[in-house]
Amino acid sequence: DTAVSQTPKYLVTQMGNDKSIKCEQNLGHDTMYWYKQDSKKFLKIMFSYNNKELIINETVPNRFSPKSPDKAHLNLHINSLELGDSAVYFCASSQAGDAEAFFGQGTRLTVV
Amino acid sequence: AQSVSQHNHHVILSEAASLELGCNYSYGGTVNLFWYVQYPGQHLQLLLKYFSGDPLVKGIKGFEAEFIKSKFSFNLRKPSVQWSDTAEYFCAVKNYGQNFVFGPGTRLSVLP
Numbered sequence: 001d002t003a004v005s006q007t008p009k010y011l012v013t014q015m016g017n018d019k020s021i022k023c024e025q026n027l028g029h030d031t032m033y034w035y036k037q038d039s040k041k042f043l044k045i046m047f048s049y050n051n052k053e054l055i056i057n058e059t060v061p062n063r064f065s066p067k068s069p070d071k072a073h074l075n076l077h078i079n080s081l082e083l084g085d086s087a088v089y090f091c092a093s094s095q096a097g098d099a100e101a102f103f104g105q106g107t108r109l110t111v112v
Numbered sequence: 113a114q115s116v117s118q119h120n121h122h123v124i125l126s127e128a129a130s131l132e133l134g135c136n137y138s139y140g141g142t143v144n145l146f147w148y149v150q151y152p153g154q155h156l157q158l159l160l161k162y163f164s165g166d167p168l169v170k171g172i173k174g175f176e177a178e179f180i181k182s183k184f185s186f187n188l189r190k191p192s193v194q195w196s197d198t199a200e201y202f203c204a205v206k207n208y209g210q211n212f213v214f215g216p217g218t219r220l221s222v223l224p
Contacts, residue, residue, distance in 0.1 A: 040216075041200050042216050043214040043217075045211045045212070048211055090155065090156065092156075092212075094212075100146055100158050100161050101158075101212055103148075103155040103157070105154070105155045106155050
């Protein structure tokens with residue numbers, strides 16, 4: 001069983017469109033995250049959710065909105081996509097406290 | 113704010129050579145430290161972690177890391193690399209209640 005799963009794996013879309021990336025974890029973790037990995041492999045935190053509450057929201061455009069219907073899911077919705085949004089987006093989860101994070105397979109978003 | 117630096121952007125080694133990848137962090141309090149590996153086209157996987165106790169930590173695939181508190185360092189080592197170790201390596205820190213902060217990554221290329 002995949003611990004942290006994301007869909008889709010690849011997403012190609014035009015500028016201005018709205019898209020969502022889904023993430024589910026079956027580890028029973030309390031905290032979920034979204035990271036953006038740019039073309040230089042740099043990983044930047046976008047959001048984290050703890051028990052359905054947003055606890056950290058870095059300086060990302062408000063076109064990005066996380067949605068968590070329950071503790072096991074943290075979806076990422078993006079409005080009005082721009083070329084600069086092209087990247088690999090990783091979902092991750094961890095247990096409360098200082099446990100390690102488990103990562104999903106990533107979603108490669110290409111905006112054309 | 114915490115920050116993580118990794119000394120080398122790209123390391124090229126021949127098989128059987130020894131490896132050491134540098135990692136330094138800026139936070140002065142108690143932190144947990146991690147090394148993750150990202151094989152080409154894949155997600156991040158945990159290599160090893162340090163929470164407390166013995167500062168020499170052993171991980172999977174023959175990797176180890178040493179935490180030196182006075183130097184704010186957590187360097188990754190492997191005595192003899194293999195071609196299959198070709199990947200991107202990320203150092204990360206986390207303190208309680210905060211996010212994981214990742215370093216910029218070090219690309220390791222192992223020549224057969």
